[in-house]
Amino acid sequence: MKAVWNDVVLAESDDVITLEGxxxxxxxxxxxxxxxxxxxxxxxxxxxxxxxxxVNVNGEPNKNCAWYYPKPSFLAKKIKNRVAFWQDVQIIK
Known part of the structure; x- marks a missing residue:
């Protein structure tokens, strides 16, 4: 999968976890x-x-468009060291 914004790949991996959409x-x-x-x-x-x-792509900022949990709770430990996106960042399979 890829996370794309302004035609630039921000992240790419087949090792993704989906949680709460x-x-x-x-x-x-x-x-x-x-x-x-x-x-x-x-x-x-x-x-x-x-x-x-x-993120900043070609001089265009997208403020706070990605988040992560540096110390997630025990219930959410599977998303430690992982990043999710929003604010017009496209997730492409």
Whole structure:
């Protein structure tokens, strides 16, 4: 599968996990030159605290379009070191 935004592949892997309708890619599948750590966080009652990445492709930013759980709860441990996307990032099979 691929995560694509602005015609650029942000992540690509066959080793993905789908949870609550979101596709989580392994952290090492990211094309890191497009990613920047964000200061934004959110809290999920059962997964834990999420951190965000923003991306910049060809001078166009997409703020907080990817998230991950650095220390997920025991119930969500399968998504540790994985990243999911939203905000117009296309997931392509």
């Amino acid at each position: 979101n596709v989580y890619f392994p952290m090492d599948s990211l094309n890191k030159e497009y990613f920047e750590e964000s200061k934004s966080t959110s809290l999920c009652i059962w997964k834990g605290k999420a951190n965000y990445f923003s």
